[in-house]
Amino acid sequence: MVSVRVDESRLRASEAVCALFVERGTTRLTVAEITTVIGVPTRTFHRYFASKADCVQPVFDWTTAAFNDHVSTAPAGSLDELLRSGFERMLGGPVAERTRLLFPLVFRDDEMWSVFLRAVHVGELSLVPALARRLQVDPASSTARVAAAAVASATRLALEDLVADGRDPAAAFALHLQHFGAGIPSL
Template identity: 35%
Template sequence: MSTKPPSLTERRKAATQLDIARAAAELFTERGPDDTTAEDIAQRAGVALRTFYRYFRSKQDAVAPLLAGGADRWRAGLAATEPGTSLPAALERSIAGSLGAEGPEAEEGLRWTRGLLRAAERDPALRAVWYRVNHESEERLRAVLTALAPPGTDPLELRLTAAAATAAIRVALETWSQTDAPLRGEGAPAELAVRCLRELTGGGTRRPAGEE
């Protein structure tokens, strides 16, 4: 099903949010969250403080667009899966593709994520933003999986699959961020996430009764 493209106003809003998010991530990396204020972030982003608070409730909340960007691309790739593809295969392929650091945007996103997750170890409010981003991604993933699953698939199975896939990526990124492993290859996010997914799903979603 086609979706309506974002309006010019929506695109400008998203661009401003991303500029603020990058400014916040830069300052958190340079100074740490404790030594960064909302005023600092607004100044670095080149916006008024009131503009900052129009989009974000707190300085930690400002990095949410960066932390959510990879998940947004992942779900979009998964939603484009060819009809008839099994959910386990589709999930593995989409996770490997989205975390594979192919292209400058993906590489930048992973580097920001690593820095922010390291900073979050010492900042409970930043950790809370990370967990919220993951929860929201899981809810949106359920809708994508429901659209891809065969008719009659148990909703509980889909919910568990969404939770497992989201947890696999979260644990993989948290584990990777604590190391100096590369963006690609052994120990990289894509490899870790696929390993986590296989451990958590044990083969993925079951098909409806009578189709196994």
């Protein structure tokens, strides 16, 4: 089982860097520029992040943990509604503006795109146990694994739609889930 841990210090630094990227409208900043603006010594930055591209990872980890926590702890009900509200919790609400402004920047940066895809994969793996409990199936089953893959892919596609044409990511997520759900019981 894969779990996602969120280190609060790394998360605060990551959020500051993401806010700087959004403010400047680019990820093309040097580590020296970043550390000067966010007030973190270069040595501390490199202790938190192996590379500049990795500085977005804690924000992605937080979104994954928020989604997984929601799926694990929300009251029983429609799985479709649970997944939609989980998506809103991780990428909407108070972080919707950051989502709308940050992801186009991340998707244009090849190294950050790679970090994002890795985060989607880890998110998929870490979601399997919670979805298996909701579906009342074995976590090793194809059903649990395909359901998690569908949720992860629907998330990625919704964010790609946001970047490509400004589509509302929550609506796109719901549509992609619907398309994936044709083969998933109770989705």
